[in-house]
Amino acid sequence: MTTSAETHFIRSTFKEPIAPPMRTSGAIHWLRENLFSSPLNTILTLVILYFLYSIIPGIVDVLIIKAVWVAEDSKACVADVVGHPVGMCWGFVGAHWGYFVFGQYPEHLRWRPELFFALEGIGLAWLLIQRIPRKDLGMIYFFVVFPIVAFFLLSGSTTLGLEVVQTHYWGGFLVSIVIGTVGIVISVPLGIILALGRRSHMPVARSSSVVMIEFIRGVPLITVLFMANVMFPLFVPEGWRPDSLLRVLVGVALFFSAYMAETVRGGLQAIPRGQYEAAQALGLGYWQMMIKIILPQALKIVIPGIVNNFIGLLKDTTLVAIVNIFDFLKVIEASLNDPVWRTSGMPFAGYLFAAIVYFILCYGMARYSMSVERRLATDHRH
Amino acid sequence: MKKLIAAAIVAAASVGLATAASAGTLDNVKAKGQVVCGANPGTAGFGVPDQKGNWTGLDVDYCRAIAAAIFNDPTKVKFVPLSSKDRFTALASGEVDVLIRNSTWTMSRETTLGVIWAGINFYDGQGFMVNKKLNVKSAKELAGATICVQQGTTTELNLADFFRSNKLEYKVVTLGTSEEAVKAYDSGRCDAYTTDRSGLAADRLSMSKPDDHVILPEIISKEPLGPLVRQGDDQWLNLVKWVHFALLTAEEDGITSKNVDEKLKSDDPEIKRVLGTEGKFGESLGLSNAWVVQIVKGVGNYEEIFERNVGPNTPIQLTRASNALWSKGGLQYAPPIR
Numbered sequence: 001m002t003t004s005a006e007t008h009f010i011r012s013t014f015k016e017p018i019a020p021p022m023r024t025s026g027a028i029h030w031l032r033e034n035l036f037s038s039p040l041n042t043i044l045t046l047v048i049l050y051f052l053y054s055i056i057p058g059i060v061d062v063l064i065i066k067a068v069w070v071a072e073d074s075k076a077c078v079a080d081v082v083g084h085p086v087g088m089c090w091g092f093v094g095a096h097w098g099y100f101v102f103g104q105y106p107e108h109l110r111w112r113p114e115l116f117f118a119l120e121g122i123g124l125a126w127l128l129i130q131r132i133p134r135k136d137l138g139m140i141y142f143f144v145v146f147p148i149v150a151f152f153l154l155s156g157s158t159t160l161g162l163e164v165v166q167t168h169y170w171g172g173f174l175v176s177i178v179i180g181t182v183g184i185v186i187s188v189p190l191g192i193i194l195a196l197g198r199r200s201h202m203p204v205a206r207s208s209s210v211v212m213i214e215f216i217r218g219v220p221l222i223t224v225l226f227m228a229n230v231m232f233p234l235f236v237p238e239g240w241r242p243d244s245l246l247r248v249l250v251g252v253a254l255f256f257s258a259y260m261a262e263t264v265r266g267g268l269q270a271i272p273r274g275q276y277e278a279a280q281a282l283g284l285g286y287w288q289m290m291i292k293i294i295l296p297q298a299l300k301i302v303i304p305g306i307v308n309n310f311i312g313l314l315k316d317t318t319l320v321a322i323v324n325i326f327d328f329l330k331v332i333e334a335s336l337n338d339p340v341w342r343t344s345g346m347p348f349a350g351y352l353f354a355a356i357v358y359f360i361l362c363y364g365m366a367r368y369s370m371s372v373e374r375r376l377a378t379d380h381r382h
Numbered sequence: 383m384k385k386l387i388a389a390a391i392v393a394a395a396s397v398g399l400a401t402a403a404s405a406g407t408l409d410n411v412k413a414k415g416q417v418v419c420g421a422n423p424g425t426a427g428f429g430v431p432d433q434k435g436n437w438t439g440l441d442v443d444y445c446r447a448i449a450a451a452i453f454n455d456p457t458k459v460k461f462v463p464l465s466s467k468d469r470f471t472a473l474a475s476g477e478v479d480v481l482i483r484n485s486t487w488t489m490s491r492e493t494t495l496g497v498i499w500a501g502i503n504f505y506d507g508q509g510f511m512v513n514k515k516l517n518v519k520s521a522k523e524l525a526g527a528t529i530c531v532q533q534g535t536t537t538e539l540n541l542a543d544f545f546r547s548n549k550l551e552y553k554v555v556t557l558g559t560s561e562e563a564v565k566a567y568d569s570g571r572c573d574a575y576t577t578d579r580s581g582l583a584a585d586r587l588s589m590s591k592p593d594d595h596v597i598l599p600e601i602i603s604k605e606p607l608g609p610l611v612r613q614g615d616d617q618w619l620n621l622v623k624w625v626h627f628a629l630l631t632a633e634e635d636g637i638t639s640k641n642v643d644e645k646l647k648s649d650d651p652e653i654k655r656v657l658g659t660e661g662k663f664g665e666s667l668g669l670s671n672a673w674v675v676q677i678v679k680g681v682g683n684y685e686e687i688f689e690r691n692v693g694p695n696t697p698i699q700l701t702r703a704s705n706a707l708w709s710k711g712g713l714q715y716a717p718p719i720r
Contacts, residue, residue, distance in 0.1 A: 080591065095433050096433055096435075098434065098435070099431065099433065099434060099435035102435075103435060104431075104435040104436065107434075166460065168460050168461065168462065171435065229468075230468045230471055230472070230475075233472075233475040233476065233477050234471070234474075234475045238410070238476045241477075244462075244477075322465070323468075324423055324462065324463045324464060324465060324468075326463070330423075331431070331435070333424065334423060334424035334430065334431050334463075335430075335431060335433075336424075337424040337425060337426050337430045337584070338426065338430050338431065338432060338433070339426040339427060339430070339584060339587055339696060339697035339698050340432070340433070340697060341433075342426060342584065342587035342588055342697070343587065343588065343592075344568065344588050344589060344590045
């Protein structure tokens with residue numbers, strides 16, 4: 001037995017790992033694995049590369065190199081006038097920048113919507129960036145303080161010494177963001193309450209939640225908007241009608257609350273019964289159980305669904321153009337009719353600009369939600 | 383069916399609300415401190431936001447003229463842009479005080495929708511656009527031509543009527559939307575394109591080479607456009623009507639925004655009555671006697687409004703034609719202020 005100890009060799013340090021073979025790592029490996037793994041894939045890769053090669057220079061040429069960046073009117077963007085071929089007329093966007101962002105909001109008061117954007121940015125960063133502490137204060141800021149401040153900031157108040165700006169002066173990106181923000185700020189809490197109500201054992205809470213959710217989900221958003229802005233004034237006398245933008249905001253918020261409620265309810269249903277029983281066994285009351293045990297798990301599950309609702313909401317803000325609220329897309333469309341700017345190529349520049357802005361916003365939200373999901377993946381995935 | 387229901391709702395609402403909403407529109411307007419004006423959501427020359435987002439256009443200036451007459455301040459207007467679907471509902475429900483939005487005056491609208499026109503601020507009508515290369519001077523020379531037109535509109539019917547009554551052969555290319563029709567004409571599929579003249583002027587700008595196209599002088603249909611109000615408030619109807627007549631009268635008497643202060647010193651009894659230095663014509667409308675002075679200082683006379691928004695020096699380049707004063711061979715005629 002003693003001899004065996006002597007014959008044994010015990011390593012005291014780890015051996016240096018050998019670099020993996022060339023074929024399983026590095027750029028060449030990635031190319032082989034992803035682009036040239038089979039004859040068919042090789043052919044497809046080459047075809048796509050040729051396709052990109054043939055269109056990208058043209059796109060870059062039109063969008064950037066030959067584009068007109070500064071223009072006084074449409075003449076600067078007409079090839080016959082400037083004497084050489086022209087690309088995209090970004091000067092149209094540049095000249096209308098203030099109108100596209102703020103609508104007809106009075107120019108000397110535009111610091112107020114600018115401050116609104118900044119405050120909203122702070123709130124979003126606070127809630128969305130992981131490293132910033134005190135999310136509880138952040139929630140209170142974004143869902144309570146910010147909406148109140150934003151209201152007085154944008155609409156003004158004589159008692160606070162801020163000049164009143166009626167909502168028919170609001171427009172453009174400002175209105176899109178206001179509608180999107182109000183939709184999000186109201187639909188999340190209201191949706192959670194409706195979802196809890198629908199799963200409640202109290203008959204009044206349950207039936208009223210069910211009626212509200214099903215009624216609103218039973219009609220398209222356009223109908224809700226049309227009711228709010230065209231039909232509603234027929235039923236109430238003059239002087240009793242809220243502002244038309246307010247009516248639209250209420251309609252949008254209620255509409256998305258119903259969808260949010262169903263999303264959240266899906267999360268609630270996914271929580272095993274044992275979680276409820278364990279919470280009750282610990283002696284927690286209903287609200288403690290919901291806030292401390294159930295909702296944190298349920299909401300985590302439905303993050304993709306909630307973000308999906310947000311993206312849908314942001315895109316659906318363009319529907320308010322139907323009831324003549326001048327949102328971001330509608331101000332661009334209206335400007336295209338301006339005879340000073342009207343040419344055959346102008347609509348393309350305007351609509352492309354709108355597409356780029358909406359894409360950045362929606363794609364940004366989608367990417368963020370993916371990162372949140374990865375971060376919260378502490379879970380029961382098998 | 384849908385249209386029937388909509389018409390029924392509008393009619394019911396206008397009857398029900400006529401008393402509540404329209405009694406004393408002028409008092410309401412004065413109390414609110416602004417005229418709420420149903421406006422165009424974007425038609426070149428008639429109602430369109432400029433680079434800064436300010437509304438401009440012929441119809442827009444009419445709203446400003448009403449505000450100037452009441453408040454001596456042409457900016458006291460709230461523009462509510464309305465689509466063609468909901469414009470009459472908005473007027474009937476009292477969402478707007480007056481609708482000035484390229485609306486054609488027709489019998490059925492006035493007899494069933496509870497609205498009434500106050501005048502005609504623009505005589506529009508269907509016309510033709512052709513390429514200059516064709517060297518056509520009149521629509522009657524369009525025998526055998528191929529014509530682009532939007533499908534399912536009265537435009538298409540008017541076109542057929544015109545060619546049949548003139549016993550001319552023609553080929554028609556119908557397209558789904560006006561944009562498609564414009565594109566088809568621009569790409570050379572047709573020799574001519576037809577729609578309302580004011581629309582033709584704006585569509586010309588969308589051509590790849592706008593200067594190659596001309597609008598022919600013929601007008602083959604009647605599209606009288608003008609401001610309209612709810613039925614049942616004659617005081618307000620009178621006010622809108624006489625603001626229109628005041629703009630015409632100012633042009634007729636040569637009163638412009640530049641010379642109005644000089645004209646105030648004039649001894650001409652007609653000008654004295656118009657400008658309120660004699661008589662109490664403004665008061666009888668519920669306004670100040672200097673109402674015409676306020677209008678002209680605020681927006682100018684009809685000629686100035688026309689020239690500024692759709693006239694030959696604007697990109698739209700419309701001539702006065704039927705919209706000239708009666709004394710210059712047009713149709714614009716105002717009863718005397720006396």
